[in-house]
Amino acid sequence: MPELPEMETLRRDLDREVGGKRVKTTEVTGRTAMGAVPKKQLIERLDGVKVSGADRRGLILTLKLDSGELLVLDIREGGHLRKTTPKEEVAKGTQVVISFTQGGQLRMVDTTGKMKIWVATPDELLEQEPILTQLGLDPVVEPISWTTFGHLLLSRAQPIKSFLMDPTAVVGIGPIYSDEIIWQAGLRHDRESNRLTSQEMRRLYRALVETLHDGAKHRGTTLGEDGYYDLAGKPGGFQEYLEVYERAGKACSRCRGTITKVKFAKANLFMCPDCQV
Numbered sequence: 290m291p292e293l294p295e296m297e298t299l300r301r302d303l304d305r306e307v308g309g310k311r312v313k314t315t316e317v318t319g320r321t322a323m324g325a326v327p328k329k330q331l332i333e334r335l336d337g338v339k340v341s342g343a344d345r346r347g348l349i350l351t352l353k354l355d356s357g358e359l360l361v362l363d364i365r366e367g368g369h370l371r372k373t374t375p376k377e378e379v380a381k382g383t384q385v386v387i388s389f390t391q392g393g394q395l396r397m398v399d400t401t402g403k404m405k406i407w408v409a410t411p412d413e414l415l416e417q418e419p420i421l422t423q424l425g426l427d428p429v430v431e432p433i434s435w436t437t438f439g440h441l442l443l444s445r446a447q448p449i450k451s452f453l454m455d456p457t458a459v460v461g462i463g464p465i466y467s468d469e470i471i472w473q474a475g476l477r478h479d480r481e482s483n484r485l486t487s488q489e490m491r492r493l494y495r496a497l498v499e500t501l502h503d504g505a506k507h508r509g510t511t512l513g514e515d516g517y518y519d520l521a522g523k524p525g526g527f528q529e530y531l532e533v534y535e536r537a538g539k540a541c542s543r544c545r546g547t548i549t550k551v552k553f554a555k556a557n558l559f560m561c562p563d564c565q566v
């Protein structure tokens with residue numbers, strides 16, 4: 290599943306590639322979930338509108354339309370977005386094709402049946418996705434200060450692994466980046482957020498900001514066949530830099546200990562038992 294660096298990469302690409310373009314036609318070919326809007330309405334509400342830019346709220350991508358509405362692209366659970374020429378072969382699983390007047394198409398491809406696409410006003414979107422009213426810090430959109438982060442840690446009594454994966458604390462962090470951040474900070478995943486020393490909080494803060502920015506700089510992490518691909522269909526590069534995630538049995542680059550897979554909160558995580566304390 291894509292996390293913050295992958296979605297931010299897509300947002301930047303969308304902003305550059307479809308910002309300023311006007312919709313000529315929308316074709317709905319597949320049976321993708323249309324969210325709150327029926328197929329016919331999606332086509333009507335997109336007809337002739339101009340895309341002014343791309344936004345991201347947590348892990349949900351939105352295109353701002355000059356009609357005042359938003360095209361909501363929810364690929365959190367599955368699906369890919371592709372910007373193509375009209376001539377490019379239509380990939381298996383293509384559900385929606387938006388053609389722009391100046392040429393080029395935005396295609397939504399999904400073989401999982403979990404992608405959702407719909408048009409909504411900003412207020413409607415908040416009603417449809419109530420989580421968006423409770424989102425926590427987004428360190429990629431807005432630089433967060435160390436004191437804000439420290440206060441947030443102290444206000445919760447959560448193991449730091451759960452804290453990082455809680456979208457009401459920090460948005461967009463899933464299994465991959467949380468393991469990497471916690472390793473970078475040299476802490477154990479089950480340390481309580483409100484029991485860290487001030488020095489440990491600073492280490493966690495620095496690891497969070499640096500890991501997410503590095504992830505976005507390398508255009509995200511792509512693992513496995515169903516992994517994330519960017520708007521041009523290319524994989525990310527951050528998988529080359531992972532220190533612990535899916536590296537059980539390998540040597541820790543910091544202490545040469547052995548990376549271990551551990552069960553935690555009904556899921557697996559990866560850590561170094563020797564240097565994460």
Ligand SMILES: [Zn+2]
Nearest residue numbers: 541544561564
């Ligand atoms: Zn180690």
